[in-house]
Amino acid sequence: EVQLLESGGGLVHPGGSLTLSCEGSGFTFKNYAMSWVRQAPGKGLEWVSAINNGGTDTFYADSVKGRFTISRDNSKNTLSLQMNNLRAEDTAIYYCTKESEPLGPGWFDPWGQGTQVTVSS
Amino acid sequence: DIQMTQSPSSLSASVGDRVTITCRASQSIGRDLNWYQQKAGRAPKLLIYGALSLQLGVPSRFSGSGSGTDFTLTISGLQPEDFATYYCQCSSGMPPNIFGQGTKLEI
Numbered sequence: 001e002v003q004l005l006e007s008g009g010g011l012v013h014p015g016g017s018l019t020l021s022c023e024g025s026g027f028t029f030k031n032y033a034m035s036w037v038r039q040a041p042g043k044g045l046e047w048v049s050a051i052n053n054g055g056t057d058t059f060y061a062d063s064v065k066g067r068f069t070i071s072r073d074n075s076k077n078t079l080s081l082q083m084n085n086l087r088a089e090d091t092a093i094y095y096c097t098k099e100s101e102p103l104g105p106g107w108f109d110p111w112g113q114g115t116q117v118t119v120s121s
Numbered sequence: 122d123i124q125m126t127q128s129p130s131s132l133s134a135s136v137g138d139r140v141t142i143t144c145r146a147s148q149s150i151g152r153d154l155n156w157y158q159q160k161a162g163r164a165p166k167l168l169i170y171g172a173l174s175l176q177l178g179v180p181s182r183f184s185g186s187g188s189g190t191d192f193t194l195t196i197s198g199l200q201p202e203d204f205a206t207y208y209c210q211c212s213s214g215m216p217p218n219i220f221g222q223g224t225k226l227e228i
Contacts, residue, residue, distance in 0.1 A: 035218065037165075045157075045165065045208055047218035059217060095164055105217035107155040107210070109176065111164040 002026040002110050004096045009115030016086050016119070022079040022096030022112055030054075030074035033104035036081050037111075038092035048094070049081060053102035064090075086119045093117075123147050123214040127221030134199055134226060142194045142224045144209035149189045153213035156185055156194045159223075160205045168207075169194065196226075204228055 008020040020036070035050040049070040050059045058070050069082040079096055093114040100106030124147040134140050144154065152172035157165040167176045169185035172192055182197045196203055209221040 037218075037220075044223040045159075045210075045220040047210075047220065050217065100170065105153075105212045107167055107170040107212055108157070108165070108218075109167040109170075111166070114164055 002098065004098065004110060004112035006094065006096045006112040006115040009094065009117045011118045011120065012086055013121055014087060014119055017082070017084045018086065018117060019083070020081040020094055020096075020115060020117070024077045024079070024096075024098065027098065029077040031102055033099035033101055033106070034072060034079045035097050035099055035104070035108060036070065036079075037095045037097055037108065038090075038117075039095070039114075040089070040092040043092075046092075050099065050104050051079070052104055057103070059104070083117070086117075088119050091117060091119050123150065123211055123219055125209055125211050125219050125221040127209055127224055129224060130222060131225045131227065133228070135228065136199050136201060138199045139195065139197045140199060140226065142207055142209075142226075144187075144192045144194075144221050146190045146192075146211055148214075150211050150213050152188050153211060154185075154187065154192045155210045155212055156183075157208045157210065158203075158205050159208065165208065199226075201228075 003025045006022045033052045036048040051070045055072045067085045095114045096112040097108040126145045154172045156169040159165040206225045211219045
């Protein structure tokens with residue numbers, strides 16, 4: 001069974017940093033692009049960032065460009081999202097998701113259970 | 122940037138009804154359109170990919186159609202478990218992976 005398990009969420013002050021991790025299992029991790037998608041409280045889905053299968057190409061939403069960094073370690077089947085200079089508007093559930101294509105973009109399946117990030121003083 | 126406009130934002134229906142949700146792209150995206158279902162407190166789930174293809178395990182009462190700029194998700198014979206929020210997603214363009222605003226389907 002394909003599974004994605006996120007970790008690393010929590011409460012952080014504005015301007016602070018946090019790193020999210022996602023461990024994939026049940027599939028050949030290195031063969032697929034991966035993305036992070038977030039959902040603010042009571043709001044819709046917002047794509048945040050993507051990385052191709054080899055980790056050589058990265059993409060970011062304008063709202064996080066310059067503050068977030070996506071990376072992956074294919075030897076450990078792990079995806080990461082380094083979030084710096086966090087703002088209140090970054091408060092959301094962050095989902096890790098597997099893309100359908102190695103180079104992206106494609107459809108997202110499956111999704112992890114999500115990890116909560118709260119930015120507040 | 123491609124914009125995705127989903128309608129309606131909310132919809133009331135009854136068990137057994139046939140409902141249609143629409144997603145419109147600001148420019149042609151071929152069939153690079155996917156649909157997701159999200160139940161309260163849960164992660165989204167892929168229903169339809171490539172505008173037309175039903176994801177494995179998804180009931181056949183769900184169907185997708187359209188190409189270019191106009192797409193629809195149809196649920197034929199609503200079941201109690203179908204009451205949820207539905208999102209379209211464009212998987213092309215730059216930036217990629219733009220979602221529609223969502224449609225909340227209520228009883």
